[in-house]
Amino acid sequence: MFIILILYLVLAFALFLIPTKLSKFNSLLIALFHLCLFTFFMTHLPDVTAGKSIDISYQWIPQLGLNLVLKLDGLSIVFVLLITFIGFLVFIYANTYMKSYTGTTKFFFYLTLFSGAMLGLVLSADFIQLFMFWELTSVLSFLLISYFNENEQARKAAFQSLFVTGFGGLCLFVAIILIGSIVDSYSLTDWMEKAHIIKEDSRYLPALILVLIGIFTKSAQFPFHFWLLGAMQAPTPVSAFLHSATMVKAGIFLLARLYPVLGGTPEWTQIVPLFGALTMLTGSYLAITQIDIKLILAYTTISALGVLVLLLGMDTKQSVKAAMVFLFVHAFYKSALFMLAGFITKQTGTRSVDKIGGLIQSSPMSFVIAMIALFSMAGLPPMLGFIGKELIYEAKFDSPWLSTVLLIIGVTSNIFMVTIAFLFLFEVFLGKAKGGTKKPPGLYKYLLISPGILALLSLGFGLFPDLLTQLVGPALNIIRSDDVQIKLKLWHGLNQVFFLSVFTVIAGISLFIIIYRHQQIIKVWQRVNNRLFSINFTKVFSTGLDKFIAFSRKNTHLIQHGYNRYYIITIIAFTSILLVFQLYFTRGWEIESAFTLQPFYISGLVFIIMLSVLMSVLSKNSLFTIVAMAVTGYGISLIYLYYSAVDLAITQIIIETLMVVMFVLLLRRLPKFVKLSSRNTKIRDALIALGFGLIMTVLALKAIHVDFNPSISDYFVQNSALKAYGKNVVNVILVDFRALDTLGEITVLSIAALGVFTLLNVKKTKK
Amino acid sequence: MNSVILQLAAKYLRILFLSFALIALVRGHNFPGGGFIGGLLAALYIVYDSLAFTTQQIKKELIVRPEHYIGSGLVCVLLSFLPSVLSGSPLMQGKWLSLDIPLIGVTKLGTPLLFDVGVFLTVMGVTLLFLFTLSTKK
Numbered sequence: 001m002f003i004i005l006i007l008y009l010v011l012a013f014a015l016f017l018i019p020t021k022l023s024k025f026n027s028l029l030i031a032l033f034h035l036c037l038f039t040f041f042m043t044h045l046p047d048v049t050a051g052k053s054i055d056i057s058y059q060w061i062p063q064l065g066l067n068l069v070l071k072l073d074g075l076s077i078v079f080v081l082l083i084t085f086i087g088f089l090v091f092i093y094a095n096t097y098m099k100s101y102t103g104t105t106k107f108f109f110y111l112t113l114f115s116g117a118m119l120g121l122v123l124s125a126d127f128i129q130l131f132m133f134w135e136l137t138s139v140l141s142f143l144l145i146s147y148f149n150e151n152e153q154a155r156k157a158a159f160q161s162l163f164v165t166g167f168g169g170l171c172l173f174v175a176i177i178l179i180g181s182i183v184d185s186y187s188l189t190d191w192m193e194k195a196h197i198i199k200e201d202s203r204y205l206p207a208l209i210l211v212l213i214g215i216f217t218k219s220a221q222f223p224f225h226f227w228l229l230g231a232m233q234a235p236t237p238v239s240a241f242l243h244s245a246t247m248v249k250a251g252i253f254l255l256a257r258l259y260p261v262l263g264g265t266p267e268w269t270q271i272v273p274l275f276g277a278l279t280m281l282t283g284s285y286l287a288i289t290q291i292d293i294k295l296i297l298a299y300t301t302i303s304a305l306g307v308l309v310l311l312l313g314m315d316t317k318q319s320v321k322a323a324m325v326f327l328f329v330h331a332f333y334k335s336a337l338f339m340l341a342g343f344i345t346k347q348t349g350t351r352s353v354d355k356i357g358g359l360i361q362s363s364p365m366s367f368v369i370a371m372i373a374l375f376s377m378a379g380l381p382p383m384l385g386f387i388g389k390e391l392i393y394e395a396k397f398d399s400p401w402l403s404t405v406l407l408i409i410g411v412t413s414n415i416f417m418v419t420i421a422f423l424f425l426f427e428v429f430l431g432k433a434k435g436g437t438k439k440p441p442g443l444y445k446y447l448l449i450s451p452g453i454l455a456l457l458s459l460g461f462g463l464f465p466d467l468l469t470q471l472v473g474p475a476l477n478i479i480r481s482d483d484v485q486i487k488l489k490l491w492h493g494l495n496q497v498f499f500l501s502v503f504t505v506i507a508g509i510s511l512f513i514i515i516y517r518h519q520q521i522i523k524v525w526q527r528v529n530n531r532l533f534s535i536n537f538t539k540v541f542s543t544g545l546d547k548f549i550a551f552s553r554k555n556t557h558l559i560q561h562g563y564n565r566y567y568i569i570t571i572i573a574f575t576s577i578l579l580v581f582q583l584y585f586t587r588g589w590e591i592e593s594a595f596t597l598q599p600f601y602i603s604g605l606v607f608i609i610m611l612s613v614l615m616s617v618l619s620k621n622s623l624f625t626i627v628a629m630a631v632t633g634y635g636i637s638l639i640y641l642y643y644s645a646v647d648l649a650i651t652q653i654i655i656e657t658l659m660v661v662m663f664v665l666l667l668r669r670l671p672k673f674v675k676l677s678s679r680n681t682k683i684r685d686a687l688i689a690l691g692f693g694l695i696m697t698v699l700a701l702k703a704i705h706v707d708f709n710p711s712i713s714d715y716f717v718q719n720s721a722l723k724a725y726g727k728n729v730v731n732v733i734l735v736d737f738r739a740l741d742t743l744g745e746i747t748v749l750s751i752a753a754l755g756v757f758t759l760l761n762v763k764k765t766k767k
Numbered sequence: 768m769n770s771v772i773l774q775l776a777a778k779y780l781r782i783l784f785l786s787f788a789l790i791a792l793v794r795g796h797n798f799p800g801g802g803f804i805g806g807l808l809a810a811l812y813i814v815y816d817s818l819a820f821t822t823q824q825i826k827k828e829l830i831v832r833p834e835h836y837i838g839s840g841l842v843c844v845l846l847s848f849l850p851s852v853l854s855g856s857p858l859m860q861g862k863w864l865s866l867d868i869p870l871i872g873v874t875k876l877g878t879p880l881l882f883d884v885g886v887f888l889t890v891m892g893v894t895l896l897f898l899f900t901l902s903t904k905k
Contacts, residue, residue: 646799654807658894661814665901724861725875726796734801735879735886739859742882743844746889750837753893757834760900 001056001070001123004037008116012109026108027098031091034115038084041077048077049474055125069187071125074474078324079122079253081471082331086245087115089450093339094237096446097346101235107147111241114140118246122253125188127176130254134172134218137247138165144242145234157230160541164227168217172254175210178203179261191261199265208262211254212271219251221309222279225302226537232294236342239294244301244334252308252327256320259479264315272313277409279306284416288515289526292351293341293428297334300377300420303413304330310406311395318398320479322391324472328461329388333376336454340370343447344428353424357431365448367429372455376462378421379414380505384462389414389504393497411504418508419515426516569685572692579695587702602642609635622670626663630656647730770819777819784812792887793880802883806890814898822902833899836892843885847878 011033015026044054053073060068072080094111098104117136124130139162146158180186182201183194191198198204215221220228231243242248255272262268283303290296304326311323341351343366348356360367372383379389396406461468515521609632616628637652677685716729716737726732734742788808795801817825831839850862863877 647801647804650799650804651807654804654811657811658807658814661818662897662901665898669901724879725863725877726879728795728797728799728801730799731795731801731883732879734803735796735882736861739879739882742886746844746886747841749893750841750889753837753896754834757896757900 001054001072002058002068004040005116005120007033008112008119012112012116015105015109015112018105023105024095024099026105027091027095030108030112030115031088031095034084034088034091037119038081038088041072041080041084044072045077045081045470048072048074049470051474051477057125060129065185066128067126067187068129069125070123071188072123073478074476075253075256075478076122078327078471078475079249080119082249082328083115083118083122083246086241086331086335086454089335089453090237090241090339093240093342093447093450094235096443097237097342098235099443107144107235110140110143110147111238114144114242114247118250121250127180127186127188127191131169131173131176134214134250134254135166135169137242137250138162138169138218141165141231141242141247144238145231147235147238148233151233153230154233156542157227157233160230160538161227163545164217164224164541168214168224171210171217172214175207175214178207178210182207188257195261198261204262204265205267208265208267208271211258211262212275215251215255216275216309217251218254219248219305219309220279220302221251221275221306222282222302223537225279225283226541228302229295229298230538232292232298236294236338236345239297240335240338240342243298244338245331248301248305249308249327249331252305252312252323255309255312256323256475256479259312259320263312269313269315273310273406274313276306276308276310276313277406279303280310280413281306281409284413284420286529287420288416288423289522289529291353293344293353293356293424294338294351296353296420296424297337297341300417301330301334303417304334307392307410307413311392314395314399314406316395316398317476317480318391319395321472321476322388322395324475324479325384325391325468326388328468328471329376329384329458332454332458332461333373333383333385336369336373336451336458337377339447339451339454340366340373343444343451346444346447353427356428358429360429363445363448365445365452369448369451369455370429371425372459373451374421374425376455376458378418378505378508379501380418382459382462384458384465384468386462386501387465390497390501393500397497407500411500414504415508415511418505419511422509422512423515426512569688572688576692576695579699583695583698583702587706602639605635605638622667623664626660626667629663630660633659645730647728773819777816780815781812784815785809788812788887792883795883796879802886803890805883806887807894809887809891810894810898813895817898817902822899826899829895833892833895836888836895838892840885840888840890840892843888844882845885847881847885850878 011030015023015030018026047054051074053071055069055071057067057069060066091108091111094108098107101107114137117133117140121130121133121137124133142158142162145161146155148154149158176186179191179198182198182203183190185191198207217224217227228243228248232239234243280303283299283301283306287296287299287303290299307326308323308330311319311326343363344356344359345351347359347363350356376383376385379385392410393407396410399406612628612631612635616625616632619625619628633652633656637649637656640646640649640652716733720729720732720737721727724732724736726736788805791800791808792802792805793800795805813825813829848859851860852858854862856862861877861879863875865875
């Protein structure tokens, strides 16, 4: 299975090598790849259904105990099949959809990588590895949302989604480390075995909350849902693939994966359903008053994700079963609807419901597909959605606590769903045709293939739900870890659940009729909503971010003020204080060394050096200062030579020469010598300089008598010829013993050179 | 500066300077010298050259741009790590090859030499980049 992930990578990069003439088949090639993968995994289905799981592990960094582990079991195969199958359809769809845009190779490159990352995520059985794929999907989602990057809104939305999911990703990472530190392992099997230890640990609650933040951001739960709305800026294939069927389901997958590890505690059954229910209700309520067809779908997606989170949080057999079935229900109808939305936009050139109408005349086929998908969304028989909804109601009846509240919320949200489904159907497809809808679809009729297949599945699985039990059963066993026999039926008999369904449909349709008859109601409703829910999450987010940046800028300015002189003062003063402190406590103040007399020419040299230093400071002529500094340098190099440090001496002489040339060249760029510092600042600088000089002198005098560990220099001297085949110890140290240091130095040097190059070549821009 | 003596001297000193820099590089492992000093010497020559002529002229004559010297120097350094990595030894361990070259005799070539060449090129490139940037008029 590793090969599959590598194949994804290879295929993605190979897209750039395909000649332009053939590049229009790019998408079909990847679609074919997905179809192959789908059949490949289908062949493993019987094994997995029988309860086996396929584990593959590979050592990655054994020193850190990190392995790459892939696991194909009942749960992951559900997601794998969904990803590959919907990926197959999306790529077929995208082939037609993306024709009118440029840069599609990049688009398919990202989309292919995303599909691979998603597959890697659901196959991961090691949490560090899972986290990597998790982040990868976030980043690729960012790149795909910002595909139309000339559009400012798209860029903003992309940034926002990256920020929100990235924040969640970090929380998840901390949680993974927390749980990893409890059981001392990151592998799924270890976590599952030691689930009881994790649940009793004091770190359980923080870890759970952090995991949930990660999941809620990824799966667009309230109050993090707003990024998904912005994500609708992406091309429609992306919305159909990432933001309805796969990426937002990554959170659901993780929730199901961690169910055996973290689930079943009171904390879990209280926090998770709360957010799920809240999201479910807000999503479906706000969807009604939307005008943009993609936003309508986005809000219903948020609602559906809320349903999934709620069901997984309720912690009963019934609810988990309902969740797994609903996963399929939603994937089938929502992808189909998104693809249809793309078709409608292509056909009419707008996404606003107000401007679209009577599409049935130009494309009756799209009407049929939309009807099936929308009926599945509304939960009408004989669609798969009906079975899903019945199961959800059943699960809510059986809920151990708050079943009445959950039922009321659930029924309300489903009533809204029914209303939305009919509104969508009637406003877009029936009614009067409004501009541009008369012409037949032409090339765009190929866009109907993929949603058509998905709609057929919604219908087919609804009529023959037994096919689905094969998939749902094993997943259920993994999540609940007890053997559950399930049977899915379209007809449940006349029980309370059925009556509730009937009530939902009738209420939903009546609400629809009221709204449809009196169009002004929706306008009033919109205004009321805007008043009541005046919090615009997107706006709150961006202003919050701006304020945060302003805050940190203000704080940073305290330290990073941009005045070189104060930087230098800070560095020198701080170093001096540390040195004084350290010298005093380790050695005391007395000078231990006995002064020895040096030959007169050395003393003379020192005198010359001191004199030239003084002159360079006091001189009022820049050129004179430079020459005086050079004299200092040459003098020091002569001292090196006297104490037989030849290499150092040579280097110093050349450097001094170069310095003089450079300084002279630099002089031309500097203004004439001007007095900038006042008397007081001069005194201050002099005091600092003298103090630092004094401390360095004391340090040098002390250093003579400090017994360094002798082994290292002796080692160098002894081994430089023997082991490194060099007689020049200095050079051997530079290029062999301490080559890493030299590498660092020349890298820093190169970067400094590039810095000088760019800084001096910057053209002054007017402010 | 437009001095005939300086320009004439520069022409002949070129070979001397550059061979001196190369000798410093090669002998560095056993005697004073090395890549750092060699690189500086080579740069020093070009500084001298640019004093005799103009920087623009020198820039034109240079086939390789200073940035590329820096880059190729760093690449040399990285390449010198390859033998140790490929043979499974710790990174940066010196690997030596004894060659019997006619006329010169048995010579030992090792990765430290390549490393030193990298240092040579980088130091030279950095110095030249400084020089050229500073001396271009705006």
